[in-house]
Amino acid sequence: MASTETKKDWRFKLHEIIYESNTRAGKAFDVGLLIAIFTSIIVVMLDSVESIHQQYGHTFKYVEWVYTALFTIEYTLRLVSIKRPWKYVFSPLGIIDLIALIPSYLSIFFIGAQSLLVFRALRLLRVFRIFKLSRFLTEINFLTVALKGSLRKISIFLLTVLSLTVILGSVMYLVEQRENGFSNIPESIYWAIVTITTVGYGDIAPVTATGKFVASIVMLIGYAIIAVPTGILTHDLATAARQKKELPEACPTCGREGHDGDATFCKFCGSALL
Amino acid sequence: MASTETKKDWRFKLHEIIYESNTRAGKAFDVGLLIAIFTSIIVVMLDSVESIHQQYGHTFKYVEWVYTALFTIEYTLRLVSIKRPWKYVFSPLGIIDLIALIPSYLSIFFIGAQSLLVFRALRLLRVFRIFKLSRFLTEINFLTVALKGSLRKISIFLLTVLSLTVILGSVMYLVEQRENGFSNIPESIYWAIVTITTVGYGDIAPVTATGKFVASIVMLIGYAIIAVPTGILTHDLATAARQKKELPEACPTCGREGHDGDATFCKFCGSALL
């Protein structure tokens, strides 16, 4: 019985270090992990540069093995320290961690799989967990609440923009007649997106007078409707400002977040929120 | 008399399925229609790609006939199920439906008319009807009210931008002296629009020192005045937020929308709003 107690205790402490960030050890773990992620991405980046690869490629290979070992240990600890490991495996962060881990092994066994290591960059998203320790907490919460409120409206906006690009791209395909880069409708829609978002690469640009006229309309539309998402978000920020509340911690059992401030039990797995 | 009753009943049910979206059948019809529109556009898109056309062009032709049949039946049902069909024919959505339908027939009889099929993309605008079934209703209404309020102010803004581009484009025509792509005033105005909207293709760019100086002013103007439509819309969203009200349904007789929430009769044709 004492052994169960100790085991529970040991697991609880590990959970606190790995999943929570309000203890000293928890903060240290999170910061250390972020540094490991960040430096490992830098290594992958540098290794992708031909000239650097030829000089240090061998060293990078050994460094990569160290990172693989580190991240494997971290993943194992994550599985061990919670009561229901499968919940973590299929949680968004868990899936990202796995996607980031698999290419490390693939690159050992298969040649060419090395470039898949870039998916490790996805782990950068963990940076937003680290913020939760710092004084940025209030701002993060504030932005999260506002963005959640805006999400639906902004997706309607993006859908309208997409419909517009399909229509305007198709019109340009008719106008420029398969020439000047507008060789098919998907290509023309790509041009319409490049133009309406005001990116404007210039790799495809209208040549005929009519084409330039239509393009001018597309540009003015893009210039005017940029106001829509901005207006929506500003409005929702003002609304969110009146409804600020703290973001809850992760559940010690399943590792999932998003609990209400007054919750005593995890709403996903029912276990107590310590 | 019973027959008239039945006929009226039959027509009423059809109206509810095709024009309304608050019944189960109505929702199914709307979703099905949207899928048909969406897939038919994908087919037109793929068919425009030379390599795909050469392989599957024949199959696409048969698929196109199926779509033409489907949309013709849909159009006929729309005409049959309302009391005054001409009102639908000349309503905005009715005109779009007809424009989308005609090229299907033209492409059968005339070679080359096939590319006009892209106008079917206009039917994508129906997607906004479908939203009315979902929980997006409140957001759509909110945005519609705000955009209506901003329309006048944003058109004044666009008119100012257009006047500016005419003036600045003309100045650049003088400065760059028919060279470097500024070969005539309309071309220079096109450049001014590309620049002031911050699209910046780079197909026409100033080469002389004076030209670059004028261009810098145009860019800074464009960068600063983007604030205007955004400011307008944000302000109007805040105003709209205080005046939220539900958008009414379509009239069963003429199919037109835009009735006040408390309306009992259609304001366009006078028949009762069921």
Added chain:
Amino acid sequence: MASTETKKDWRFKLHEIIYESNTRAGKAFDVGLLIAIFTSIIVVMLDSVESIHQQYGHTFKYVEWVYTALFTIEYTLRLVSIKRPWKYVFSPLGIIDLIALIPSYLSIFFIGAQSLLVFRALRLLRVFRIFKLSRFLTEINFLTVALKGSLRKISIFLLTVLSLTVILGSVMYLVEQRENGFSNIPESIYWAIVTITTVGYGDIAPVTATGKFVASIVMLIGYAIIAVPTGILTHDLATAARQKKELPEACPTCGREGHDGDATFCKFCGSALL
């Protein structure tokens, strides 16, 4: 004495037609003038296109003479119908009218001066007077009040952006070392403006790794600070919304605008506002 009365009366009526726009004749005059300005600009535009010039150049010359006559008569009537003509001549709109008129005469006597006709485009700014007749009045006033309030803040913003472009442009000149288009500091500053305003022609683009790094910082700055003018204007629109008031009419004596709503005498020339 009767003659003076009549003369005053005649001048007063002419003033009302030409300078005011709340009578029927005044509206007609303003609309007619705008059409004349608009079509005359279209003619100058078309004449600048080489191919059109070769075909219709001769016709355009005669049309140009008609416009010159029309605008000369208009300018004379403006001088005659107000008590102190010099006040009109040196008012902003008066200067624009003169600048737009002079090239018409220069182009008759000097070859090449024809291209100066583009300055007629400046008269397009009169379009904002015409709006005063329509229902756009409230919106115009609203925007004017808000923009006046934002002017100072937005000029501070533009000054900051300009300082930044000088500093960042200079840094890029050092980094890219006179190569890749960054041949001197003014050129590098032009690049910095193109980049920070997110226009991005691509005529000058960094090639070295360090250059690309600095450029990335410039882009992110430009992307983030676009928020500043927008935020300012949105805020001032909200302030202006609480202070809406009607814009006053033009003074019948000196033709200048900007009188307070409760003014009885012109604040520029002291004569009564009829």
Added chain:
Amino acid sequence: MASTETKKDWRFKLHEIIYESNTRAGKAFDVGLLIAIFTSIIVVMLDSVESIHQQYGHTFKYVEWVYTALFTIEYTLRLVSIKRPWKYVFSPLGIIDLIALIPSYLSIFFIGAQSLLVFRALRLLRVFRIFKLSRFLTEINFLTVALKGSLRKISIFLLTVLSLTVILGSVMYLVEQRENGFSNIPESIYWAIVTITTVGYGDIAPVTATGKFVASIVMLIGYAIIAVPTGILTHDLATAARQKKELPEACPTCGREGHDGDATFCKFCGSALL
């Protein structure tokens, strides 16, 4: 004792002229300094243009010596007129002044160091001190307060954008497979920044269909999230509007700013704020 009094008096007056701007002499000094900075930058700029350098390079050398002398005198006076000179030397403005001064001497002794003169452009930031004399004071304070409040939120936003560009850039590196300019991951990240900020040089642009699809997503993300910093700032401007207060003057002892309006002693060095 009288001598000490006089010395203190003399130093106090000099401090008022050089560091403060609410006396006549102080304003004149600030304006004069700004003109000197501005013209000296123009000289460095013109000297960087090859053709101008060959003609006036010799004259510019002498002019440069005059500026070096002037700025050296100014720097010495700044050191002399405050009680604790080292505090000024290590203050932000003091460091900028030193960075701007050193290249003047380096360019005399070392060939090639001349191009470092561009760092003098940093002194342009002094322009914001000059505004404090004018009626722009209220606007500057207002913007400063709002920007300070937004700083944290906007840095979170920029960090998110950077994480996104690393992820999306890596994906594009995989998709376009070392071709079409996406030759390594840092290069691909540079492309992602160019695209997400809607700059769009077009020096690197996707060529494959998949690449164009991913690029379209990047553009739409960039177009939609531009709303975030704008929304944040607009919200904080509204908050700042309710908290307007005057910015305090510089400390006569250490020259540092940022004291509260009701402060009687400098919060950095403890000496009295006169």
